[in-house]
Amino acid sequence: MTALLAVERVSKRFRGLLAVDAVSFAVAPGDILAVIGPNGAGKTTLFNMIAGVFAPDDGEIAFDGERIDGLAPDAICRRGIGRTFQIVRPFPGLTVEDNVLIGALLRRPDVESARRHAQALLERLDLIDKRAVPASALTLPDRKRLEVARALATEPKLLLLDEVMAGLRPTETDRMVGILSALNRDNGLTIVLIEHVMRAVMALAHRVLVLHHGAAIAEGAPAAVVREPAVIESYLGAEALG
Amino acid sequence: MIALWRGIDRRSQAVLALALAALVAAPLVADRYLLSVLTLIFYFAYVGQAWNLMMGLAGQLSLGHALYVGLGAYASALLWFYFGIGPWLGVFAAISIAMAAGAVVGWLGFRFGVEGVYFALLTIAAAEFTRIAFDHLDFAGGSGGLFLLYEERRLGEWWNLRGGQMLFYYLALALACGSIALAACLARSRLGFHWLAVREDEAAARALGIDVFRAKMSAVLVSSAMTAVGGVFYAFYYNNLFPAQIFDISRSIELMLAPIVGGLGTIFGPVVGAFILTPLGEALIALTAKLGIDIPGVKAVFYGLTLIAIIYFRPSGVWPWLARAIGITGRKP
């Protein structure tokens, strides 16, 4: 099966520091890949290269068969990749509904249909009651769901989630996992997520990629990867977090 | 437009209709002085709205908007002065030239990542540069100014904007109303939402597929075009143009006052702000004249203090508060 996202030997250097070191992986349509690793392992940098925030120094990134490395973030979004930010970036002065509506404007022909689409997503993400609330007034879990809803509004084929579970309580984590699995199962949404919360990783991911010091040190099914000695040593510690 | 009207609640519709009717009927009862004050209010509501679109909606701070007023004014005035081309045609030249200037400023700023205060300084530099340039353009009158003759025989030629106070009153009223309608349309449009996204968070906007450069450029272009029309009005209303006056930074600041006081980013902000500031300013001048004091600068000090007060105590402006007070749910920016 042709990969939806193919990352090939991608590297990034910041003034002498090698943040990402020849990382390669592929994601098939409908897959959920989790990227894990200690802080500073290069995960967000990798995401930023896929999302177009900066171009890789070496290597190639292909999406849906076409090269996307070096494209601007808005061009990448138009190709079908949506992303969330590690530190959420809602439009603070706008309502929840308008936030998502702006995302929906990408594919919808007019404001009205975009608004309807936004409302449907808010229903799905359990935010419909708060749709007239200014985004700046939301709690963190709500902001995270808003961020996901807004990215989803652009109708992406691939969704990049950057630590979307961080700061959520276990119940909220489970809720988010439920929403994401449903989207993957019912809509065929392909997901690549950076996560530290192992609870979510084990529940969601079909495959796991482990980064350490910018390099990929393990890849495979979650259960297998978390038992690899190299992974345990570098990241998980003596006991795997449940 | 009909959809716009239908989208407001009954109460707001009533208020708007009443206000408009009163203003249309005003010349029947008001004296010349009052009409001239109202004309000034409409003028500031109009150019204020033009500035408001760029700053309030798209978040791009221009402190050199007088550039577009001046270019619009001079373009149309020169066409009339040398070729007898009336303002209804001249306005197209005015708009084109102002948009070209806006495009240059926008391109320099947005293409090269000049943001925030740096962009504001860029706009100031552009306006100042042009001001000094016009001081030395002899064909435009240089620093001595350009004068459009008052010709008795031409009175009544409304197409050449040669007429009395009433002509300019209704024209200004039409411009002000038009600017409100335009702002309302834009605020609900795809472009308007793109502007809001860019204003709130550029990186997040990009991640949603918005071409930020294009959004910002369109904001400058729309704003400069609109402002230029105000310049045409100015030229034919006052009939004299001096670079030191029309391009001056105090002009740029002056046209910002109404939208800021009224409510940045709101649709009625500029008109509310104009209705507050202009009459008060004029009243202040009338008062000092009556007291026999003729000190230049009084009005400006008053404006400065108002600005400080508003930005300190009610930064979102008077209109949002007023709207709540009189129960208009009305429009969201």
Next chain:
Amino acid sequence: MRRLARSAVEGQTGQVRRTAMMWSIYLNVVVQGVLTGLVYGLMALGLSVIFGVVRVVNFAHGEFAVVAMYAAFLLFKTLELDPLVTMLPIAAAFFVLGFALQATVINAFIGRPEHDQFILLVGIGIVIVNGLLMIFGPDAQPANLSYGFDSFPIGTLMIDKVRVYSALAAVAIATALFGFFRYTETGTAIRACADNLTGAAVVGLDVKRLYAITFGIGLACVGTAGALMVMIADAAPALAPAFTLLSFIIVIVGGLGSMTGALIGGVLIGVSEALAGFMIEPSMKSMFSFALLIAVLVLRPRGLLGRRA
């Protein structure tokens, strides 16, 4: 024949003499520009300190300078005190003013959107400049110093004494400031705030107080520069916006946050304005500065642009 030859030689010598004269005229202009530029530089230094540390965009910078000009002018007119003397009490007064302003009004605006801050300072600027207009009227007021028209003859150059003294004073103050920022504890603490605000707070520095001190220092610079400026220019409200813009141009051209940059930028602008005014036309001299500003804003390297505006 001989007469022809002699007049040819004379013509040539005349030309050489004329060229030498042209060169010395130009040199004169440049030197005057450098000296004036040093005073501009001191003014810009104040802005650099305020903008670079407290990150406040002081759009009322020129207005404060003109207030200082009037203060020095009044003290000279009533008490016959030379601005070189009064610049110190004026600086002190402005320090207090700056400290108070920052601690009360401006501090409230630190967290707020950028444009709120600009607008506040624009408002303050409007009130100041028009207040001055109301009190003093629009006409320029000169401080007629006794040595106001004297010059130092150095070779072929005639350098105005007022420019030399004011420039020396500016350099002296700037040097004192360098010393303060580099060698004192408060100065180092302030530089820490500029570098890394969160870190500074974490280490226990009283950021609010340091900001107030910095603003005070910034305004003290402006006050001093204004007092010195009245030696070389007449006090007039119309100068205020020009000074504000000039300060911004200098700070941006010289490099934000760099004190040496402010001085160098000042000299650069002083010289270019002097030359432009001399070679093209006095009224066009600012055009060059504005064009320079636009060029620097657009072309300056990514690194400098990274600073919060």
